[in-house]
Amino acid sequence: MKRLTLFTLLLSLFTLSSCEKYLDINRDPSNPQIAEGYVLLPPMFANMAFGEQFDSRFIGKYVQNWNDASANETWDRMGYNAGSDNAGNIWRTHYWNLGQNIQLVLNDASAKQKWDYSGAAKAIFAWSWQTTTDYHGEIILKEAFEPNRYVFDYDTQEEVYAYVQQLAQDAITDLNRTDGSVSQASLARGDLVYGGDRSKWIKFVYGILARNANHISNKSSYNPDQVIDYCNKSLASNADNFNVPFTAGGNSSLANFFGPTRSNLGNYRQSDFLVSLLDGRVFKGIIDPRQLILTTASPDGIYRGVVPTQGDPNNVNNNTKRIPTLWGEVSNQITSATQGKYIYKDGASFPILTYAEIQFIKAEAAFIKGDKATALSAYQAGIGASLDYAGVTATDKAKYLASAAVAQLASDLKISDIMLQKYLALVGHGIIETWVDLRRYHYSSEVYTGFTPPGADQLFPDNNGKLAYRVRPRYNSEYVWNRASLDKYGGNALDYHTVEPWFSQK
Incomplete structure (x- = not known):
């Protein structure tokens, strides 16, 4: 009744034209009311x-x-x-x-x-x-x-x-x-x-x-030819990547969620598994040129990573063995002045889908089909696209692609080669897709060489x-x-x- 009384009173105080002028607060030509x-x-x-x-x-x-x-x-x-x-x-x-x-x-x-x-x-x-x-x-x-x-x-x-x-x-x-x-x-x-x-x-x-x-x-209904056809119609280069842009400086809410200013990854550290894919332990002694980009060495120059549930025993200031933050900071003090690196920069775009991923999907489908020539070509294209995306130099890219870390012959290609390189291509941004892959292969250490889930005694009790x-x-x-x-x-x-x-x- 109070609303009705107030509205009636206002009507009695204003003419119709003034009602339209003063009461129709939902009309603002400068700010459209219908979302386009x-x-x-x-x-x-x-x-x-x-x-x-x-x-x-x-x-x-x-x-x-x-x-x-x-x-x-x-x-x-x-x-x-x-x-x-x-x-x-x-x-x-x-x-x-x-x-x-x-x-x-x-x-x-x-x-x-x-x-x-x-x-x-x-x-x-x-x-x-x-x-x-x-x-x-x-x-x-x-x-x-x-x-x-x-x-x-x-x-x-x-x-x-x-x-x-x-x-x-x-x-x-x-x-x-x-x-x-x-x-x-x-x-x-x-x-x-x-x-x-x-x-x-x-x-x-x-x-x-x-x-x-x-x-x-x-599944028996899996159709690798259909997958390959979709890939051929999908992203054709890194220029087609679906990148969501962010800005550095000024308003932190417009900065990359993974950047140092927002510090949402402050207690996170590179894993030992990731380090092992880059330091030569998995790929025939070849150091990956993405090592400097995807990971950071401790102050003593050694690349270290966390083993799940074990943490970083050296996680204190001034310890030269301390594992840095994901954006490369080795001090406990995190400031907005820290520039960050790779996907962990304030102004870094965040990719929802990349050309590299599409090539690895194609490579896997062709491998399952038995078309190893197509699989090899897509696999090598995926690695090249990943190296380009990470910012590896043309010289280092060519050297790595020709190295023993990369399968050179179709007959030598293994499913682990494809899936491990896809893992590296999606580090930091394609994590949900990577988890899909790990579950499809049921966390197999034969496919994901060196990947070791927590033991039964280390898993969460509800598991x-x-x-x-x-x-x-x-x-x-x-x-x-x-x-x-x-x-x-x-x-x-x-x-x-x-x-x-x-x-x-x-």
């Missing part, structure tokens, strides 16, 4: 990167890109933080940060025939559905965005995979349209990744399809001696509000994170 695609795309890109980066902090320990400077850290033990949203940001990104915002872009695009915007939005969502199910396993698909619903049932991963294929094909259809209001200049207003170039968006979508088709390599195969759904939405739905498929079990997902099963 060009306004929504930039924050979507940022959230794509942040979602992966937030959660890669934890999964990076599972795959041993890095481990903790402290001993017996939970994620080093392949555990999880109960009653916490840690490692739940991909879930949040998919269902909230993207979610209805994707629909807003699609609604605006449909109304104005901006098929390039609808294609880009569908591409982003296809990527997000793929990433989210690969990360969590069963997720909410059919009921996800139904209004006025508070309990949501889960769908199988197989259904989500099929939906990704459908959505990706729809994206390609839209991106190929030239009618209506399709315009590179228009799309470029919000497209900070590809500048409105629809041909690169189409390549990105084929990359999503390549991931989708290759992730089921353990019951098993390795991690999925991340539990986001705590604050599912375990607080949707717990009954979790019961239907065992999501409340303490060791649910060790249950193998559909995609890696035979």
Whole structure:
């Protein structure tokens, strides 16, 4: 009644024209009230990167890109933080940060025939559905965005995979349209990744399809020819990489989440496994030219890495054996003046998909098919692209490609060669994809030479001696509000994170 009385009083005090002038506060010609695609795309890109980066902090320990400077850290033990949203940001990104915002872009695009915007939005969502199910396993698909619903049932991963294929094909259809209001200049207003170039968006979508088709390599339905075809239509060079830009200096919220200014990786250290791939222990005594870029030597000049659960026993100031931070800092004092290195720089872009990854996917598919000539060519192209991305000099690149660390003959190529080089190409940014690969090969030390998960006595107690195969759904939405739905498929079990997902099963 108070609102009605106040409104009636105001009407009695102002004329109709003055009501329109003073009361219609939702109309501002300088600030549109309807969200258009060009306004929504930039924050979507940022959230794509942040979602992966937030959660890669934890999964990076599972795959041993890095481990903790402290001993017996939970994620080093392949555990999880109960009653916490840690490692739940991909879930949040998919269902909230993207979610209805994707629909807003699609609604605006449909109304104005901006098929390039609808294609880009569908591409982003296809990527997000793929990433989210690969990360969590069963997720909410059919009921996800139904209004006025508070309990949501889960769908199988197989259904989500099929939906990704459908959505990706729809994206390609839209991106190929030239009618209506399709315009590179228009799309470029919000497209900070590809500048409105629809041909690169189409390549990105084929990359999503390549991931989708290759992730089921353990199944009888796996079709390597289809994977290779998708790869051939996908990214053609590093110029096609899907890079989310960040800026250095000024506003820290615009800086790379992995950079030294934001210090989100302050207690993280390079792993011994990563160091072993670069220092010659695994690759026939050949020191990888990426060693200086992907890792940092201790003050005494020796490259060291953390073994999971053991921490860094020398983690004190002035100890010359201390393992540096990921951005190269060897002091406990972390300042904004630290420039960082590689993917760990404040202004470094964060790649969502790279040409190197596509080449390694192609190499693996061709190897499984038995076409070792194609596999060798793609494998070598992937290594070259990775070296270029890391900033290796042309001289060092040529020397490494001709070395004993790289298979020179098709007959000599092994699946471990492909997967270990893919691992190196994705260090720091392709961690979710790397975890997919490790799970597909069931953490095999024959494929991932030198990779040693924590022993049964070192694993997190809830694991019951098993390795991690999925991340539990986001705590604050599912375990607080949707717990009954979790019961239907065992999501409340303490060791649910060790249950193998559909995609890696035979």
